[in-house]
Amino acid sequence: MKNKNQVKKLLSVLFALLTTAASGDLFAQSTGKIAGKIIDQKTSETLIGATVMVDGTTKGVATNVDGQYTLSGLAPGKYSITVKYMGYQSKSISDISVKAGDVTNLNVALSESTSQALSEVVIKATYRQASVASLYAIQKNSVSISDGISSEIIRRSPDRTTGDVLKRVSGTTIQDNKFVIVRGLNDRYNNALLDGTPLPSTEPNRKAFSFDIIPSSLIDNITIVKTATPDIPADFAGGTVQIFTKDIPDQNFLSFGAGYSYxxxxxxxxxxxxxxxxxxxxxxxxxxxxxxxxxxxxxxxxxxxxxxxxxxxxxxxxNNNFNVYHKNAFLGQSYxxxxxxxxxxxxxxxxxxxxxxxxxxxxxxxxxxxxxxxxxxxxxxxxxxxxxxxxxxxxxxxxxxxxxxxxxxxxxxxxxxxxxxxxxxxxxxxxxxxxxxxxxxxxxxxxxxxxxxxxxxxxxxxxxxxxxxxxxxxxxxxxxxxxxxxxxxxxxxxxxxxxxxxxxxxxxxxxxxxxxxxxxxxxxxxxxxxxxxxxxxxxxxxxxxxxxxxxxxxxxxxxxxxxxxxxxxxxxxxxxxxxxxxxxxxxxxxxxxxxxxxxxxxxxxxxxxxxxxxxxxxxxxxxxxxxxxxxxxxxxxxxxxxxxxxxxxxxxxxxxxxxxxxxxxxxxxxxxxxxxxxxxxxxxxxxxxxxxxxxxxxxxxxxxxxxxxxxxxxxxxxxxxxxxxxxxxxxxxxxxxxxxxxxxxxxxxxxxxxxxxxxxxxxxxxxxxxxxxxxxxxxxxxxxxxxxxxxxxxxxxxxxxxxxxxxxxxxxxxxxxxxxxxxxxxxxxxxxxxxxxxxxxxxxxxxxxxxxxxxxxxxxxxxxxxxxxxxxxxxxxxxxxxxxxxxxxxxxxxxxxxxxxxxxxxxxxxxxxxxxxxxxxxxxxxxx
Missing domain, CATH: 2.40.170.20 (TonB-dependent receptor, beta-barrel domain)
Structure with a gap:
């Protein structure tokens, strides 16, 4: 019965989302959010069930199966939070600024406890210190040799397709503006995954994926793995291109874009x-x-x-129309x-x-x-x-x-x-x-x-x-x-x-x-x-x-x-x-x-x-x-x-x-x-x-x-x-x-x-x-x-x-x-x-x-x-x-x-x- 009611709630929420998509009321937010991921300092593994509490309040959440958390409904201002997880040192983070209608992203890296002492040890850090520490952990703790590019860097480049984006990754080039070459090895020696599943060859006469068909605006991040681990498909020599698209956003948004090119x-x-x-x-x-x-x-x-x-x-x-038509080419368009x-x-x-x-x-x-x-x-x-x-x-x-x-x-x-x-x-x-x-x-x-x-x-x-x-x-x-x-x-x-x-x-x-x-x-x-x-x-x-x-x-x-x-x-x-x-x-x-x-x-x-x-x-x-x-x-x-x-x-x-x-x-x-x-x-x-x-x-x-x-x-x-x-x-x-x-x-x-x-x-x-x-x-x-x-x-x-x-x-x-x-x-x-x-x-x-x-x-x-x-x-x-x-x-x-x-x-x-x-x-x- 509980599951049935939960399904009903889910369906009603989905209906409300779709029917009010164009309504400006959804965007009139007076509160903000703190959201991010809790990871292990040494391995960058996500920690499931870690508790994240807003200091001085009863507001708190536990991280989900991806180690993610979201603290919502926060009035604009400065906050401190404390993160706890069994077997790890707790961490208190201060100077977290929250703005109305915005999300403050904060990933936190926790270290394992070094002793079995009963007294709790709490590590103190500022928002900037915690952000830097987590970024270090993610950078250093990759299982294999890899290079990547984030959605933030993609937004700051002139690249409109995934093929253009891949030109920026170390050791990577693009042939014909769409086929990836990693470490100088042509497309047949590279593999591609989208959201964890293999991408097929888009070409009738070769093994190659045409990366120009995926717009860069849809990408969350790209990683090119250059060394193999047993958990990824083995059909590559140069690299495996892993593309991840966006799933649950941190907040509601509606965006439009238009562009013209000469x-x-x-x-x-x-x-x-x-x-x-x-x-x-x-x-x-x-x-x-x-x-x-x-x-x-x-x-x-x-x-x-x-x-x-x-x-x-x-x-x-x-169709026997073999006429050759002449016109003036128009501006390139993108929407x-x-x-x-x-x-x-x-x-x-x-x-x-x-x-x-x-x-x-x-x-x-x-x-x-x-x-x-x-x-x-x-x-x-x-x-x-x-x-x-x-x-x-x-x-x-x-x-x-x-x-x-x-x-x-x-x-x-x-x-x-x-x-x-x-x-x-x-x-x-x-x-x-x-x-x-x-x-x-x-x-x-x-x-x-x-x-x-x-x-x-x-x-x-x-x-x-x-x-x-x-x-x-x-x-x-x-x-x-x-x-x-x-x-x-x-x-x-x-x-x-x-x-x-x-x-x-x-x-x-x-x-x-x-x-x-x-x-x-x-x-x-x-x-x-x-x-x-x-x-x-x-x-x-x-x-x-x-x-x-x-x-x-x-x-x-x-x-x-x-x-x-x-x-x-x-x-x-x-x-x-x-x-x-x-x-x-x-x-x-x-x-x-x-x-x-x-x-x-x-x-x-x-x-x-x-x-x-x-x-x-x-x-x-x-x-x-x-x-x-x-x-x-x-x-x-x-x-x-x-x-x-x-x-x-x-x-x-x-x-x-x-x-x-x-x-x-x-x-x-x-x-x-x-x-x-x-x-x-x-x-x-x-x-x-x-x-x-x-x-x-x-x-x-x-x-x-x-x-x-x-x-x-x-x-x-x-x-x-x-x-x-x-x-x-x-x-x-x-x-x-x-x-x-x-x-x-x-x-x-x-x-x-x-x-x-x-x-x-x-x-x-x-x-x-x-x-x-x-x-x-x-x-x-x-x-x-x-x-x-x-x-x-x-x-x-x-x-x-x-x-x-x-x-x-x-x-x-x-x-x-x-x-x-x-x-x-x-x-x-x-x-x-x-x-x-x-x-x-x-x-x-x-x-x-x-x-x-x-x-x-x-x-x-x-x-x-x-x-x-x-x-x-x-x-x-x-x-x-x-x-x-x-x-x-x-x-x-x-x-x-x-x-x-x-x-x-x-x-x-x-x-x-x-x-x-x-x-x-x-x-x-x-x-x-």
């Missing part, structure tokens, strides 16, 4: 595209580009089973809405909260004069990208007694419509000149839901954590259209290449759907070893992936027996497939029949682990254990001649992380761990896809093996003051059967597939974040922080003949990465100034083949700036951001003379060269 080479300038629907602006094609129900099957088309009338009807059912609600329920002050957010981004960007000048090719491309991104987050949390339940949901949809116009020559063909058109829409969506629970078990701070996850990934390419015009002589006519299905005359309809189901349970129990409190942890997890992929290559070919064919192929692209031509029967519907284009795949990963976080002494800590993963995979192509792919592996993955406290502010860490990475479905499929941008065909290798990686790390870290760090790290990695793309460029068109090779990588990282108050503890210096991180990595892959490079670095590995910046606060923190710099060393974009060496990405300097000013009693903020101010060229080249420099006069060839323009934006955010 790109120096795109905005208000000529922008070309295919036809545009109104729904495109909302991220949905609306179905106008898809194959309609009842469209002929592959068997009907290939078997010539269509009558002339059916042939014409089928062609007319396609966001966020709502947070929290309520205390019942006498026990159980807490129910929700965070809901909606985001929208739209941009029209031009990349003119892309030069592709290498081998047979001398092309110039103009590309026009129309992008819409819509996202939604809905997180719900309920904290009751010593338990907490969260239900977290994220949806994101990206509409990316690219139009390419190419001119130039291909010396491997008989054409004197080319005019190539490509209309290429890719729609991607991610739906991810996680239900998780945390529960205290018994009275000794034992904890049970579980979660259930579901993810759905859609990659929809509804009608990629390519048409090339050629002329045989300088003064000849351009004619359309519509004589047969080919890479210059096909329409690709592809659809990928993947569902992922996951479950995990962890149990953690404190144990006494060597008179020190340690933690034993054990867990089980499973993940099931189910993918379906289908692609059809359809072409309209000219009937050369029709007397009008010579005139039709000279038509401009807008009327080439006009209705009058189609209705005359001059075109025949054809399809490239290749059942390798369709496959189904599934995999099941089951894991279990045992782990001990062992405090051997006051200064020495060892975290060690074993993770066991069993992996099964099945992939079946619809082509009866393609081999079925099966994988069945069981791997034992030990790890040990050692930490020695040299001083109260410094640690020395060492670790060894074994990890792995597995082939993606696409890398195992024999499906071949011609990529017109890189002028090569991509296909998989069904014989790939998993990669096993042995890792070793050493790190010294020093924390001069709270929020500051100086660290030095070294690492070594040995790869058995590393998965690398292999290029066969011996034919007229390059083919890229994947093979296993042995490799190694080693390097070191340095990081520093320091306030300038050591120069002068006042004014400008006190409010200025500088930071920098540098990563240096060397790797080597050994190859055999006939490759022209017998040794080379790993693909995507940068020899060095530099991130640096400065942050200044002024006018009582109303004004914030951030300057950010990034540079990475040249890295291999594609590995070399038999005729040509590797394609290298040339280094470039990236400089960003953001100014933020708080207005309207600090509830509003105006931000001005400048991204990629220097706008240096993006250059990818063949190092033909082998001098490790981009040098056209020395014979180097340009794989591609382009500018993206500097972007300047102005945004306004207001929180009620």
């Amino acid at each position: 790109n120096t080479q795109s905005t208000f300038k000529n922008f070309q595209s295919g036809y545009r629907n109104t729904s495109d602006y909302f991220g949905f094609d609306g179905g106008a580009r898809k194959l309609l129900p009842g469209f002929p099957t592959t068997e009907q088309i290939v078997g010539k089973q269509l009558t002339p009338t059916q042939n014409i009807q089928s062609i007319n059912s396609l 966001q809405f966020a709502l947070g609600r929290v309520s205390e329920i019942g006498e026990n002050k159980n807490r129910f909260g929700t965070t809901i957010a909606l985001t929208y981004r739209n941009s029209e960007l031009t990349t003119p004069d892309i030069i592709r000048d290498y081998d047979f090719y001398n092309f110039r491309d103009n590309q026009y990208r129309f992008s819409t991104n819509v996202g939604a987050l809905a997180n719900f949390g309920y904290s009751f007694g010593n338990s907490k339940i969260n239900f977290k949901n994220l949806y994101n949809r990206t509409f990316d419509d690219l139009f390419t116009y190419r001119t130039g020559t291909n010396n491997n063909s008989n054409a004197f000149d080319n005019r190539f058109y490509a209309f290429d829409l890719l729609q991607k969506s991610l739906l991810k839901s996680t239900l998780e629970g945390d529960h205290q078990i018994g009275s000794k701070n034992a904890k049970l954590n579980w979660n259930l996850g579901y993810s759905n990934i859609i990659n929809d390419q509804p009608d990629q259209r390519k048409i090339n015009y050629t002329k045989a002589t300088e003064d000849g006519d351009f004619i359309a290449s519509v004589f047969n299905p080919s890479k210059e005359n096909t329409r690709l309809f592809s659809y990928l759907k993947e569902d992922i189901y996951s479950a995990k349970v962890d149990y953690k129990m404190p144990v006494k070893i060597f008179n020190q409190t340690s933690n034993f942890k054990a867990g089980l997890s499973t993940q099931y992936r189910d993918r379906k992929f289908d692609a059809r290559f359809i072409a309209l070919t000219i009937d050369q027996s029709n007397p009008a064919w010579l005139e039709v192929i000279k038509r401009p692209i807008g009327t080439l497939f006009g209705k009058n031509a189609v209705n005359s029967g001059i075109y025949e519907l054809e399809e490239l029949a290749n059942f390798k284009d369709r496959y189904t795949a599934n995999s099941l990963t089951t894991a279990g682990y045992l782990m001990l976080d062992n405090k051997i002494s006051e200064k020495f800590r060892a975290v060690y254990g074993l993770r066991v993963e069993k992996f099964n995979l099945d992939l079946v192509s619809k082509d009866p001649l393609s081999p079925k792919v099966k994988m069945d592996n069981i791997d034992f993955l030990p790890s040990v992380n050692l930490t020695y406290n040299l001083t109260s502010k410094a640690n020395l860490r060492a670790s060894y761990y074994r990890t792995l990475t597995r082939p993606e479905f696409r890398e195992l499929s024999t499906f071949g896809y011609y990529d017109y941008e890189i002028l090569a065909t991509l296909q998989g290798n069904p014989n790939l093996k998993r990669t096993l990686i042995d890792n070793a790390d050493l790190r010294y870290e020093w924390y001069p003051s709270a929020g500051e760090i100086v660290s030095f790290s070294a690492f070594y990695k040995k790869f058995a059967n590393a998965i690398e793309p292999s290029i066969d460029d011996n034919g007229s068109a390059a083919v890229i597939d994947y093979i296993n090779r042995n490799a190694y990588a080693w390097g070191f990282e340095m990081e520093a974040r320091k306030n300038l108050d050591f120069i002068n503890d006042a004014g400008f210096y006190k409010n200025t922080t500088i930071y920098a991180n540098v990563s240096v990595t060397k790797s080597e892959v050994k190859q055999n003949s006939p490759n022209i490079e017998l040794t080379r670095p790993m693909v995507g590995q940068s020899p060095y990465v530099i991130n640096a910046g400065a942050q200044h606060m002024a006018f009582d923190n109303q004004l914030s100034i951030n300057v950010l710099y990034n540079r990475l060393g040249r890295r291999i974009f594609y590995a070399g083949g038999r005729r040509l060496p590797s394609v290298w990405e040339n280094p470039r300097n990236v400089l960003d700036l953001q100014l933020g000013y708080k207005v309207l009693k600090k509830k509003g903020e105006i931000k001005f951001a400048a991204s990629d101010i220097l706008n240096q060229q993006n250059v990818f080249y063949y190092d033909m003379d082998g001098n490790k420099k981009y040098n056209l006069s020395g014979g180097d060839q340009r794989f591609k060269r382009f500018l993206i323009g500097a972007t300047y934006s102005l945004t306004f955010n207001y929180t009620f």
